[in-house]
Every structure is written in structure tokens, then in C-alpha cells.
Amino acid sequence: MANKSISHGADSRLEIESTFKDRLSYLGRLLWRDRTGVVGILIFTTVVIAAVFAEFLTPYKPLDQDLYASKMPPMWEEEGSPEHPLGTDNLGRDMMARIFYGARVSLGVSFFGAIIAAILGVVLGAVAAYVGGRWDEIIMAPVNLVLSLPYLLFVVFIASVLGSSLLNVILIFGVTNSPIFARVTRGEVLKIRESAYVESAISAGARWWRVLLFHVMPNLVGPLVTLISFQISAMIFYEAGLGFIGLSVPPTVPSWGNMLSEGRRYISSYPWLTTMPGLAIMYTSLGMNLLGDWLRDVSDPRTRRSGR
Amino acid sequence: MLKYSFRKVGQSLLLAMGVLILAFAMVRMTGDPASLMMSRNASAEEREAFREVMGFNRPVLVQFGDWITHVFMGDFGDSLHFREPALPLVLQRLPATIRLAATGLAFAILIGIPLGLIAGFRANSLVDFFGRLIALLGQSIPNFWLGLILILIFAQRLGWFPVFGADKPESVVLPAFVLSLPVMGELLRLTRSAALEVRNEDFVRTAFSKGLHRYAIYIQHVLPNVAISLVSVIGVEFGYMLGGSIYIETVFAWPGMGQLVGQALGWRDFPLVQTIVVFTSLVVLGLNLLTDLIYALIDPRIRHGK
Numbered sequence: 001m002a003n004k005s006i007s008h009g010a011d012s013r014l015e016i017e018s019t020f021k022d023r024l025s026y027l028g029r030l031l032w033r034d035r036t037g038v039v040g041i042l043i044f045t046t047v048v049i050a051a052v053f054a055e056f057l058t059p060y061k062p063l064d065q066d067l068y069a070s071k072m073p074p075m076w077e078e079e080g081s082p083e084h085p086l087g088t089d090n091l092g093r094d095m096m097a098r099i100f101y102g103a104r105v106s107l108g109v110s111f112f113g114a115i116i117a118a119i120l121g122v123v124l125g126a127v128a129a130y131v132g133g134r135w136d137e138i139i140m141a142p143v144n145l146v147l148s149l150p151y152l153l154f155v156v157f158i159a160s161v162l163g164s165s166l167l168n169v170i171l172i173f174g175v176t177n178s179p180i181f182a183r184v185t186r187g188e189v190l191k192i193r194e195s196a197y198v199e200s201a202i203s204a205g206a207r208w209w210r211v212l213l214f215h216v217m218p219n220l221v222g223p224l225v226t227l228i229s230f231q232i233s234a235m236i237f238y239e240a241g242l243g244f245i246g247l248s249v250p251p252t253v254p255s256w257g258n259m260l261s262e263g264r265r266y267i268s269s270y271p272w273l274t275t276m277p278g279l280a281i282m283y284t285s286l287g288m289n290l291l292g293d294w295l296r297d298v299s300d301p302r303t304r305r306s307g308r
Numbered sequence: 309m310l311k312y313s314f315r316k317v318g319q320s321l322l323l324a325m326g327v328l329i330l331a332f333a334m335v336r337m338t339g340d341p342a343s344l345m346m347s348r349n350a351s352a353e354e355r356e357a358f359r360e361v362m363g364f365n366r367p368v369l370v371q372f373g374d375w376i377t378h379v380f381m382g383d384f385g386d387s388l389h390f391r392e393p394a395l396p397l398v399l400q401r402l403p404a405t406i407r408l409a410a411t412g413l414a415f416a417i418l419i420g421i422p423l424g425l426i427a428g429f430r431a432n433s434l435v436d437f438f439g440r441l442i443a444l445l446g447q448s449i450p451n452f453w454l455g456l457i458l459i460l461i462f463a464q465r466l467g468w469f470p471v472f473g474a475d476k477p478e479s480v481v482l483p484a485f486v487l488s489l490p491v492m493g494e495l496l497r498l499t500r501s502a503a504l505e506v507r508n509e510d511f512v513r514t515a516f517s518k519g520l521h522r523y524a525i526y527i528q529h530v531l532p533n534v535a536i537s538l539v540s541v542i543g544v545e546f547g548y549m550l551g552g553s554i555y556i557e558t559v560f561a562w563p564g565m566g567q568l569v570g571q572a573l574g575w576r577d578f579p580l581v582q583t584i585v586v587f588t589s590l591v592v593l594g595l596n597l598l599t600d601l602i603y604a605l606i607d608p609r610i611r612h613g614k
Binding site for chain 1: 331334338449569585
């Protein structure tokens with residue numbers, strides 16, 4: 001690659017140029033090899049930007065009603081106008097504003113849900129693997145129970161019992177998804193504990209917390225970050241699903257699920273009320289899945305060569 | 309095999325007990341099941357009377373014991389909305405859900421496995437690309453939304469399929485396809501990676517060098533090896549489809565258990581919801597057990613290992 005540049009003499013300028021090109025193409029090849037990750041990160045970044053800077057990206061508020069401009073189609077259709085690029089809904093609320101602000105809810109719910117699930121699950125799984133014996137059984141029995149149940153039914157059940165609020169939805173997702181983190185953590189910790197470097201650390205006199213913090217935890221990061229990324233994608237689905245049957249955040253909150261459930265009533269006359277939030281969900285979820293696939297490959301180089 | 313089976317059955321029974329405890333606890337999670345099931349403007353006397361009828365004013369352990377014994381006798385309690393036993397109501401809806409899930413599973417198997425085989429043998433070909441696209445979309449499209457879009461296109465605009473209901477034989481196509489998509493992706497991915505592993509094995513290379521036709525090799529030599537890992541997934545996926553069709557049945561007005569859940573939630577008919585959740589969970593546990601046993605039967609390594 002860049003080793004041509006080790007030269008001396010008259011036309012070194014040319015050489016430098018070629019190394020620059022070389023580097024660029026090397027970078028290009030790197031990005032191309034990790035194209036799924038690049039696309040995933042790009043998608044994720046745009047969604048985060050839309051969520052964080054919603055105020056600056058659209059002049060409208062998600063709850064502002066303008067009945068004179070209601071039911072306007074997206075701008076690329078005949079009756080649409082660039083003032084409302086994605087059209088307006090049945091109450092004249094700007095669809096783009098609702099989708100941008102909705103990203104806050106959907107991303108927020110799934111991000112915090114996934115974080116809570118990860119913390120709970122990692123603690124449970126690590127204790128089960130580390131303490132072992134009876135505690136392993138006591139912790140893993142409910143974990144295995146939840147993992148073998150029809151998840152969707154139980155979540156719908158719990159959500160309808162507890163009632164809809166933002167905090168409830170986050171907590172429900174956090175608690176009900178912790179078992180998968182517990183199982184993964186337990187499996188990984190058991191595997192790591194058997195490894196030679198942990199054994200040598202212990203025989204060198206490292207305390208248990210030191211082993212856990214400096215030898216076990218760093219090896220957990222890869223699988224956990226991968227899982228979190230897939231879980232965020234899954235929770236965006238669950239939120240949308242719950243919103244769809246009216247069990248997610250209160251209907252006044254502009255979440256993608258709530259938009260779908262309202263839009264569905266007008267699907268034959270104003271289809272963009274349904275298609276737009278659905279596309280937003282699909283776009284975000286696609287990004288998170290690509291990101292997750294890539295993270296899985298990167299964090300476990302052994303899987304990297306196969307299947308490509 | 310016998311020992312293995314006993315252990316698996318025992319585990320499943322414990323899990324079933326866990327399901328019952330969980331479902332019982334969930335209705336009482338808020339502390340007052342009466343206010344959960346009654347409308348907001350019910351008077352204090354009405355609430356008290358309701359608690360009396362439902363037995364909510366007894367100690368929780370007594371209620372639990374009572375409920376469990378009734379469940380063992382096949383009595384899951386009465387639906388509040390229909391005012392009749394809940395279990396028969398659920399069983400009435402079961403055939404429709406099974407028909408939907410079975411058709412979906414058939415789609416997933418018939419499309420996912422052949423595509424996965426071809427994709428595995430020709431990595432980075434067009435088929436491989438197409439297959440990965442299906443797998444990715446299956447993961448990334450919310451199924452109820454896809455259902456709505458398909459209704460919009462194929463039922464309303466093109467008129468190829470009925471918009472909703474289960475009156476005609478072709479009614480099942482759209483909902484079953486939507487339900488099958490994530491499973492199809494999963495089967496495709498599994499088959500592909502299994503085929504990737506098998507393709508360099510000696511017996512496959514021998515078959516190729518014998519001059520056997522490619523498809524004959526796929527079907528006679530590769531598929532049996534792939535099948536073992538698929539069996540364990542298919543049972544679980546079928547359970548997932550039985551319990552995961554709430555939204556799809558609601559969107560397509562498919563008269564199955566999923567639609568009933570949606571309706572029962574609207575009526576705040578929690579005994580009915582509880583019955584469906586318990587019943588479906590038990591069916592899923594049964595399916596998982598069956599899968600484990602079949603898996604052990606065809607793969608001796610499982611039952612002798614550990």
C-alpha cells in the first residue's frame with residue numbers, strides 16, 4: 001500500500017500524491033469491507049440528529065394543529081406543498097415535525113429500556129455465573145421461564161394492567177428484556193472464567209473484583225453492545241406495536257406507534273398518515289440491525305471471515 | 309433417552325407452574341384487580357360487590373390455591389364480557405390461529421430453506437444478496453405495518469385478495485405471508501450458514517465429483533444435515549407465530565386468538581386475557597418440549613451428552 005512512498009529523489013511530489021490516493025483507496029476499501037457498519041452508523045446518526053435537534057429542523061411543533069392545512073399529502077404529490085414536506089395529518093399537524101419529535105420518544109424508550117435491561121441482566125447473569133450453585137438456579141429459573149414464553153402476549157398483558165405512561169413503558173421493556181442479557185452474560189462469563197488469562201490472573205494473586213473488572217468485563221463489552229443494538233431495534237418495534245393497540249405512551253405524546261394507530265383509521269383516504277411513521281420505524285430498525293450485524297462481526301473476529 | 313425425556317418433562321412442568329404463578333400475579337400487580345376490571349365511574353358499593361363475586365377480598369394465597377385447582381380442572385374462570393367460561397371461547401378461536409400460523413410456517417419453510425441452500429452454496433451471488441435482503445427486511449419491517457401496506461396495495465388497489473376476514477380460502481395468504489417473514493429470514497440465515505459449513509465436507513465433494521446433479525446433492529446430502537439444526541428452530545418458531553399474531557390478526561380482522569386478545573383488552577376483560585396468555589404459554593411450552601424430544605430422538609449426541 002503506502003510503502004511505495006519510501007523513496008528519494010526528484011519526483012517525490014508525485015510519490016506523495018500517489019500515497020495520498022493509496023491511502024484514500026485503502027480507507028475506501030476499509031469502509032467498503034465494513035459497509036454494513038458504515039450504513040448502520042449513518043442511519044443511526046441521522047435518527048439521533050433528528051431526535052436531538054427536532055426544534056431546529058422543523059418550524060412546527062408536533063402538537064400544533066392547523067385545521068386549514070389538514071390532510072395535506074406529502075410535497076411530491078400534486079396537492080402537497082413544500083411547507084409541509086411530509087404532509088399533515090387529520091388535525092393539520094405537520095407530519096415531519098411529528099416524526100422528528102416521535103424519534104425522541106421511540107429512541108428514548110428503546111435506548112433507556114435497553115440500558116435498564118442490560119444493567120439488570122448483566123448483574124443477574126454475572127452473579128449467576130460467578131456465585132454459581134444454588135444462586136445460579138434461583139436466578140436462572142425465572143430467566144429461562146421468561147425466555148420460553150410468548151413475549152408479545154405477556155408484554156401486552158403487563159402494559160394493559162399497569163396502564164400507559166412513558167415511564168411504565170420504559171420499565172416494562174427494561175425488566176422484561178433483562179433475561180436475554182442475563183443469559184448472554186452468564187454464558188460469556190462462564191466461558192471467560194475458564195480461559196487461561198483469567199486463570200493466570202488469579203494465580204498471580206489478583207482479587208476477584210480485579211479479575212471481574214479488568215479481565216471479564218472488557219470481554220463482555222463486544223457481545224453486550226451487539227445485543228443492545230439489536231434490542232433497541234426490537235424495542236422500537238414493541239413500542240410501535242403497543243402504540244398500535246393503544247397501550248404505549250399516552251395518545252397525546254407523538255410516538256411512532258401512536259401515529260400508526262391514529263393513521264390506520266384513515267389508511268384508504270390518507271395513506272401517508274400510515275406510511276410515513278412506518279417508514280421511519282423501518283429506517284431506524286434497519287440501521288440498528290445493520291449496526292448490530294457489524295458489531296457482531298467486529299467484536300468476534302472469528303465470525304468475520306466466514307459468510308463474506 | 310428415557311432419563312433425558314423425564315428430565316425435560318419435569319423441567320417443562322416446573323415452567324408451566326411458573327406460568328401460572330406469573331399470570332396470577334400479573335392481574336394483582338396493581339394491588340386492586342377490581343378497579344382494574346371495572347369502569348372508572350363504578351360506585352364503591354359496586355366495587356365491593358364485584359370483589360365479593362370474584363373472591364378478591366379473600367387472602368391472596370387462598371385465591372391462588374382456588375384458581376390453580378380450577379385451572380387443573382380446565383376451568384379458567386368466566387369472561388367478564390361474554391359472561392361465560394373463558395376457555396371454550398379461546399378454544400373456539402384456536403383453529404383459525406393454527407391455520408394462520410401453519411400456513412405462515414409453510415411459506416417460511418418453502419421459501420426460506422431452498423433460498424438458504426442456494427445462498428449457502430453460492431455466497432455473494434444474486435440469490436445470496438436477495439436472501440440476505442429478505443432476512444434483513446424481515447427483521448426491520450414492523451409486521452402490522454407491512455400488513456396495512458399489503459392491504460392497501462393488494463387488497464384495495466389491486467383487489468387480488470380480500471381486505472379482511474377469513475371467509476375465502478385466499479384470505480389467509482396476506483396475513484400468513486406477513487407473519488412468516490421474520491421466520492423466513494431466520495430459517496434462511498440458518499440454512500445458509502449450515503450449508504456453508506457442509507459444502508466443504510468430504511461427502512459433499514465426493515457427491516459432486518461423482519457427477520451428481522447439484523439439486524440432487526442439495527436434497528439428498530445437504531438437506532438431512534441441515535435439517536437437524538432446523539428442527540430445533542421450527543418448533544420454537546411455530547410457538548412464536550401462535551403467540552405473536554396479535555397485531556396481524558387485529559389488522560386483518562382474522563378471527564383467531566390474537567384478535568380476541570385485542571378485543572378483550574379493549575373490554576378490560578382480564579380473566580379472558582389471562583386465559584389466553586396462560587393457554588398460549590402452555591401450548592408454547594408443550595411445543596418446546598416436543599421439539600427437544602424430537603431433537604434428541606434424531607440426534608443421539610444430545611441425549612447422551614452432558
